[in-house]
Amino acid sequence: MAKYLNQNPVLVAVDCIIFGYDGENLKLLLIKRAIEPEKNKWSLMGGFIGENENLDGAAQRILLELTGLHDVYLEQLHAYGTPDRDPIERTISVAYFALIDINKYNKQLNDQYHAEWFKLKEVPKLIFDHDRMVVAAMNKIRYQAALHPILFELLPKKFTIPQLQALYEQVYDSPIDNRNFIRKITASGLLIKQPEKDKSSSRRGAFYFKLDKQKHKAQFQSFLSLTIKPK
């Protein structure tokens, strides 16, 4: 069949803003760009879309290449298309953000990209419009996490409530009252208490919890207000 006439095709890339949490700090996974231009500058992990791939699939592939992880929480963020955003050739980029358990990643480290985790407040200048993307991703996560229980994606299967609270505090960059936090979280019914404690960060130890995946799935679409309302 005929093609559309007089149109100019462009490259389409996918860039991933990858968040991880180590139980203490919220971090971003960055790579050293391997090709010119801006070779060896810090960059988001990205790649061009394949011929038989859809956008989500490309994002999954890119994440797999960098981290070795399947089944990662991925969400489309925004498409960026300023004509000169890539100086070499016109490229539309569809940005995705990912939330991963940083410890899982560590086991399957793939180092060909010189990837490094940066604390959010210590993220270096990035190439092209990647800084904008990171800011947008952070805003979106704050938005989403205020309404849906997405932050569990950043935690290991077993986690403690103090860990969870610290994560929320990092995301919103503000302190949370622990009594109110515990009440809200337990009232949500999303957590299942485990018999064991994590003794690594206190003498007394904190009970582990697991996420009730049934309820998590069921409640995901219901708007929750798990924390602070973002201003």
Place this chain on the structure above:
Amino acid sequence: MAKYLNQNPVLVAVDCIIFGYDGENLKLLLIKRAIEPEKNKWSLMGGFIGENENLDGAAQRILLELTGLHDVYLEQLHAYGTPDRDPIERTISVAYFALIDINKYNKQLNDQYHAEWFKLKEVPKLIFDHDRMVVAAMNKIRYQAALHPILFELLPKKFTIPQLQALYEQVYDSPIDNRNFIRKITASGLLIKQPEKDKSSSRRGAFYFKLDKQKHKAQFQSFLSLTIKPK
């Protein structure tokens, strides 16, 4: 400078989901597709991105072409990239939704596209993946409108509270208690009462209000809860 090697460029289009409100029904503006394939089938208004345009600019241009309107509320919805979504040639589509005052449009009607307004519940089958886009746009509007005062974009400069309420009822497809609605809306401080009444829909008449644009802008980012929480 060299180009990226071994990559396959694709077409990038922008499709607009255009919502309008006539004071009674929430409607969608559709066109009869002018070119093959699927010629003469109902479709969203769209177009390919121009060489010196960014994505937002392309959406604005497309909207201007169809409606004659500048300065329309436009928001990027999602990028769609299934390989075969357009049977002719691989095309990534970035969908935008627009909220316009349907009466403004009527004055500047541009009929070369055989555009027609459809009540939301009477939208016909659309080409390609445009049905999905409409559903996604509707969900996003519900989401956004629950948190931000965006629905004013659908109303004329002067509007009555009953009109506004009917609009919310359309968007959420559920009845709203008028006493509570009035209280919330007036408490928001977003409305400025006008001395005149609209007598067109009742004997008593309903006061016109204007939007306080200063406050609207200021409050836009603060999360509001203007209506029903969507389930």
Place this chain on the structure above:
DNA sequence: TCAAAAGTGTTTACGTTACACCCATGC
């Protein structure tokens, strides 16, 4: 026994909901 983090309840304030009647007007 002391330091350090985990866990537990209560009170108050505020926002949301539910609910019913009077008002203004044109016919």
Place this chain on the structure above:
DNA sequence: GCATGGGTGTAACGTAAACACTTTTGA
């Protein structure tokens, strides 16, 4: 004078916020 839609108030309820002390245990 009556039908039609517009506008007003209050009480009950539930959720969120503020707030301080006891518990556990390893050093």
